[in-house]
Amino acid sequence: EVQVVQSGGGSVQTGGSLRLSCAASGFTLENYSVGWFRQAPGKEREGVTCISVGGNLSDGKVYYAHSVKDRFTIASDNAKTTVYLQMNSLKPEDTADYYCAAKYLWSCDGTDPDPRYTYWSQRTQVTVSS
Numbered sequence: 001e002v003q004v005v006q007s008g009g010g011s012v013q014t015g016g017s018l019r020l021s022c023a024a025s026g027f028t029l030e031n032y033s034v035g036w037f038r039q040a041p042g043k044e045r046e047g048v049t050c051i052s053v054g055g056n057l058s059d060g061k062v063y064y065a066h067s068v069k070d071r072f073t074i075a076s077d078n079a080k081t082t083v084y085l086q087m088n089s090l091k092p093e094d095t096a097d098y099y100c101a102a103k104y105l106w107s108c109d110g111t112d113p114d115p116r117y118t119y120w121s122q123r124t125q126v127t128v129s130s
Contacts, residue, residue: 004025009124020098024119029053029081029082032053032103047110048064048085049085050062085098103117
């Protein structure tokens with residue numbers, strides 16, 4: 001089955017770190033852009049970061065939301081099958097359900113969710129306690 005599978009997440013205290021993984025199943029991420037999104041209770045889904053994984057796209061082009069810049073890092077593995085989101089210096093306001101998604105043949109042009117994302121992962125919960 002062609003899908004993206006997210007793993008990681010969990011609960012940490014303020015200042016802690018977590019890593020999320022977004023793995024392609026049934027395809028590789030070459031020529032895809034991968035984004036991460038989050039949704040906190042009672043809030044709209046917001047974009048966190050985006051990376052263009054390469055091939056015909058701008059390889060490695062990355063965007064971050066202002067709220068996570070300098071704390072979160074997105075990167076793909078050399079095989080272009082998995083993208084990682086390293087989250088450091090976590091804050092209670094980072095608490096949310098997180099999703100990764102992939103869009104084909106579109107470079108990142110920001111962090112907003114858009115209809116071009118066709119493969120969405122299941123949610124994973126990130127909880128940061130103060």
